[in-house]
Amino acid sequence: MLIKETVKNIISESVAAAQKDGKIPELPLPEIKIEYPREDKFGDYSTPFALETAKIIKKSPFDTGNLLKEYIEINPIIESVEVVKPGFINIFISKVFLSEITADIIENGDNYGQSSRLEPENINLEFVSANPTGPLNVVSARAAALGDSIANLLETSGHKVDREFYINDFGNQVRLLGLSAWIRYRELKGENPPFPEDGYHGEYIKDIAEHIKNNFSAQVEMLSDEDSIIDFFSRKAIEYNVNGQKEVMKKFNIQYKTWYNERNLHESGKVEKTYEQLLQKSVIYEEEGKKIFRSTDYNDDKDRVIIRDDGRPTYLLADIAYHVDKYERGYNRVIDIWGPDHHGYIARLSGAIEALGHKKKSFTVLIAQQVNLIMGGELVKMSKRLGNFSTMQELIDEIGVDAARFFFVMRSMDSHLDFDIELAKRASSENPVFYLQYAHARICSIFREAAERKIHFKKSEFNHSLIDDSIVNGLLKLLSIFPDEIRDSADQLEVHHIASYLLRLAQTFHKFYAEHRILSDDAERTNSLLVVCFCVKIVIKNGLKILGVNAPEKM
RNA sequence: GCGCCAGUAGCUCAACUGGAUAGAGCAACGCCCUUCUAAGGCGUAGGUCAGAGGUUCGAAUCCUCUCUGGCGUACCA
Structure with missing residues (x-):
């Protein structure tokens, strides 16, 4: 359930009711914003509505707030409403409602976080679409991680999304690629032709030449004029590169619905x-x-x-x-x-x-800003033509899919990303992805231990009153806003909010773990704490799934 | 010249898109394991939000100008 939206509806109904009673003039009013206050004392949710409408309805924000208070408080979800200093309306959610969140999470399981739309969009999301003139580089890797995660996000928030990759297999660059491969091919045959200055100098061109020599020598020998030879090499080189790109994407856990050829468009x-x-x-x-x-x-x-x-x-x-x-x-x-x-x-x-x-x-065009690859404290310059670059494949091999995908999406895509390979490689506490995965593994470990001790976990039995403290309640509150986080991130097309949210959740959980002994002689209390753990596990897993990162049971 | 992105703690970045006392993680320092995973927790310290004006109840966020860095400014793709 989307609580933010529910609260928003409550406010707008209250405003409408107040208008009907003649307490607020019937004028067009701005959209109601619902915020998470920074401090607990300001409630669970808050709206600056009274402040924003003060001029329009010619009332002091404080009066408007107090006026709306009685209309809002009628609602069973709301515990209380406070109107504070400049005119913020602060809303406290009822404890009963908070207690019920665990049942909601457990019932929905893998689907918790999903919501539906009245008017779902049918979205085509195109990302990476790198030229098929060589292997994918780390900039493509960033776009890949972002694109797939945004697609997941949009799907989870109720839209339909197809992932698409556009292959530029047409034009000058393609011919140049074919020419470069052909020359390398002739070198393999013992010839020594001049290499074009603007050709592709990368080592991988030699691999392509080798590939063609091993598999298509006979066909090459049958071609006589230069144009058809270069055309043949172009096609084979593209095919070779695209297959390589498809393979890397698969390793990165990305499944495109469509690989679209530019050539078809022309033909x-x-x-x-x-x-x-x-x-x-x-x-x-x-x-x-x-x-x-x-x-x-x-x-x-x-x-x-x-x-x-x-x-x-x-x-x-x-x-x-x-x-x-x-x-x-x-x-x-x-x-x-x-x-x-x-x-x-x-x-x-x-x-x-x-x-x-x-x-x-x-x-909509989203611009994923550049990636500065840093190795040993030095900036690595990337250029395909010069053949001096680090590939997406190398990156995955070095730091793993999980770390790579998480690092690429944890920052806003507007920021230039300094990607320190050495740092990401280190499987230590410096690495946020491990911190997050560790929370999940830790919960799994608790359940293994519980099974060992013959504790029978009953996920429907949750007695909030036995564990009612600020740490537990903070955790439950965080869990309850997960669907809202997804909805907001999806609407803004900003996936890094999910990464921040999950880190906040993991942090709150680790604190909870440090302060509460989960498994004890008190069976009922133990079970209630296990329910909380179980819910955290579900949310971490579902959240990581959006980011394309694994949630390991053991570390 | 023009356009886009960025400029926030020593470093890497957040800040719910205009809200309340600007927050995390690294790095530094000091604590906490006979107990479910210490890949963890607690605490200390760290700020002229690049600068100057403006807009309003309220600005890191919006508008103008200036400075710095990156990228772009094709009958390339």
């Missing part, structure tokens, strides 16, 4: 079709043989070429076609996660989408 005529549509919307003009989209109408710095003077479409046109295709496949919300080097691209693409009649709000 199916969708790119041309999109051009026709833009033409009909009169947002295209011609200049020196080029077809140009008037993106300045949509807040872009300059208009953008979408068809070159030689007739070939630019990347932008294909990308517009691709996004239009997403809508045509039935999605009513489209979300992309991009790297920081593409932010300048947002205006032109969203402009085109808007020009073609889709709601501006239905398209």
Whole structure:
């Protein structure tokens, strides 16, 4: 149950009732905000509603608060209401209600935290979509962790989400990749051809050449002209790289619904079709043989070429076609996660989408800021072309999937992330992911010990009064807001809130553990404490699942 | 030049998107294991929220300007 929303409804009903009684004028009022007060003495929930409406309804916030107090307090969920100094309305939740949270958590189990929407969105979430010209790097790893977790978050909060990866298997870079591979191939054959300056210098190109030599030599020998040879190498190199990317994603516990080929977009005529549509919307003009989209109408710095003077479409046109295709496949919300080097691209693409009649709000681009990889206190520069980079695969091998995924999502994606490999590698207390997993493992250990001692745990028997203290109540309160945390994070598309929440929960649990001996001779008390542990375990597990991190039973 | 992101404790970052006395984790120091996992707990110390104005009941958060760092500013993808 979403308590925040419930409280909000209670307030708005109270306001409506007060209006009906003529105590508050019937004017349009701002949306009611519900907050978690910083201090316990300010209640479990709080609203600045009276402060915000003071001017509109021409009443002192203090009076409004006291007026609403009686309407709010009628509700059985509410223990009491206090109106404090400037005019905050502080709400205390009833203890009975808090006691019932354990039953709610246990009943829902793996599904606790999920909620449903009146109008669920059908979302396409595209992330990573790295060029298939080489292995995935750590920036892609960040986007991967963020994308999958945000998808989980949106699903858990009641939307439908499909994960998608766009493969740029078309254009200049692809040809250059094929050429690079072909040259390495010839080197393997004992030749010594010149290597293009702007080619791909990475060692992995040699692996691709080796792969082609081992599996497709006969086919290569049958090709005579250079164009078809390079085309063949391009296709095989792309295939090799994409397969590698798929493998890494699988290891990272990410399951894409769709891997979408740019090549298909061109070959199916969708790119041309999109051009026709833009033409009909009169947002295209011609200049020196080029077809140009008037993106300045949509807040872009300059208009953008979408068809070159030689007739070939630019990347932008294909990308517009691709996004239009997403809508045509039935999605009513489209979300992309991009790297920081593409932010300048947002205006032109969203402009085109808007020009073609889709709601501006239905398209969102999230920018995942850069990752500074730090090794031995030094910044590691990454560049695919120079062949000097650390791959996502290497990262996973070195620090493990759990640590990697957690580190990438624990910070806001707006922040540049300093990723200290050495630090993340250390399996010690410095590492927050271990701290969290340890809480889960610890609970499992308590239950193993309980079984050892022949204690029969009855999850439906919870006697709050036996363990009614501030630590337990704080823990129960935290558990109760989990669905709200998910809902809020999902609406803001900010998954790091879940990481913070879980760390706070783990911290509260460790404190609880230190202060309460769970297993004792008092059977009834023991059982009630075990119920609390059981609930914490469920929430940690469900929360970690959203982040794609394992909840180990033993450590 | 213009645009985007960032600037908060020694370091890495939060702060419920305008709320009450700005919080965690590392690092430092001092305590706590004959008892369910010490990968843990408790405590001490640490701040001109980059700077200056403004907006209002109320600003780390919003608006303007300045400074610093990163990225971008293609008929590349």
